[in-house]
Amino acid sequence: MRLPLNQRVAILLHEGISGPNGKTGLAILRYSEAPIVAVIDRESVGKSLSELTGIKRDVPIVASVAAALEYKPEVLVIGIAPGGGAVPDDYWVEIKDALETGMSLVNGLHTPMANIPELNALLKPGQLIWDVRKEPPNISVASGIARTLPCQRVLTVGTDMAIGKMSTSLELHWASKQRGWNSKFLATGQTGVMLEGDGVALDAVRVDFAAGAVEQIVMRYGKNHDILYIEGQGSLLHPGSTATLPLIRGSQPTQLVLVHRAGQVHVRNHPHVVIPPLPEVIQLYETVASAGGAFGSVPVVGIALNTAHLDESVAEESIAQTIAETGLPCTDVVRFDANVLLDAVMKN
Numbered sequence: 529m530r531l532p533l534n535q536r537v538a539i540l541l542h543e544g545i546s547g548p549n550g551k552t553g554l555a556i557l558r559y560s561e562a563p564i565v566a567v568i569d570r571e572s573v574g575k576s577l578s579e580l581t582g583i584k585r586d587v588p589i590v591a592s593v594a595a596a597l598e599y600k601p602e603v604l605v606i607g608i609a610p611g612g613g614a615v616p617d618d619y620w621v622e623i624k625d626a627l628e629t630g631m632s633l634v635n636g637l638h639t640p641m642a643n644i645p646e647l648n649a650l651l652k653p654g655q656l657i658w659d660v661r662k663e664p665p666n667i668s669v670a671s672g673i674a675r676t677l678p679c680q681r682v683l684t685v686g687t688d689m690a691i692g693k694m695s696t697s698l699e700l701h702w703a704s705k706q707r708g709w710n711s712k713f714l715a716t717g718q719t720g721v722m723l724e725g726d727g728v729a730l731d732a733v734r735v736d737f738a739a740g741a742v743e744q745i746v747m748r749y750g751k752n753h754d755i756l757y758i759e760g761q762g763s764l765l766h767p768g769s770t771a772t773l774p775l776i777r778g779s780q781p782t783q784l785v786l787v788h789r790a791g792q793v794h795v796r797n798h799p800h801v802v803i804p805p806l807p808e809v810i811q812l813y814e815t816v817a818s819a820g821g822a823f824g825s826v827p828v829v830g831i832a833l834n835t836a837h838l839d840e841s842v843a844e845e846s847i848a849q850t851i852a853e854t855g856l857p858c859t860d861v862v863r864f865d866a867n868v869l870l871d872a873v874m875k876n
Contacts, residue, residue, distance in 0.1 A: 530725025553607020613638030742778025
């Protein structure tokens, strides 16, 4: 399943456009081919989406599901990704309103909704509830077999959560396809699964089988593609992250791309966790990925620098400073495209 390309979509994003938890909705606005007809965010009603976000999409911002009905949406997507994935209390009214008016629901939060009787009672023929965060069937413990694949396997890793690992993987994938390469983006989070229609929502998988779930999808596509771009999750630096190591072990990457927000000095919401200098972070990821040599060399080949909060001249200065600091190619893939990093991937 994926976001439908033939149905009109509204995105529920209360406090998400300008707040810290809107990455799902904003990523769908940036990358989905679905016809998005309304964004629901009571804090930003009537404002310009493109001016607020830099996303070149002319979509009205309205106050509620009721207000969105003017644009005849057929699907409601929950667009926030708060810590822990819980449903905010005030979202339930909007969700019920959407179902009562005939809309289907796409839910990327940890709270499953398809099995809630009160919501199911509102469904009419043709409506559905898609809970994206589900553990795939028939998974097992990983074995490291992805090392035997002939394809390149590029994994994005980060200095924090929610800094652009999915965007970097997608931009690299699309740049590869533009060059005519047989490339595949492997989604490992709820937003990527919505966009791609396949993948594994890794944080819905029992920890013992997380690396195996990654290995399963890598093996499914690795034999038929020249290069796989595996969407990164979490960070080895984040005290609450459990996803990065299973991604490394399951995908057995051939290269890593490090994602960092320009100027960030500590993990967001954890000021006591300082981000080390980037050369030390690079050494950390390369050591963990190779397991001290057990899995062979896995280099960080470039830096994807998130400069969305900077003006263009300062962004260019930050990129130059990062190149000088690390000795690696660096760019903001959303702002300037991914070709600099793609060249680095192809050289290794």
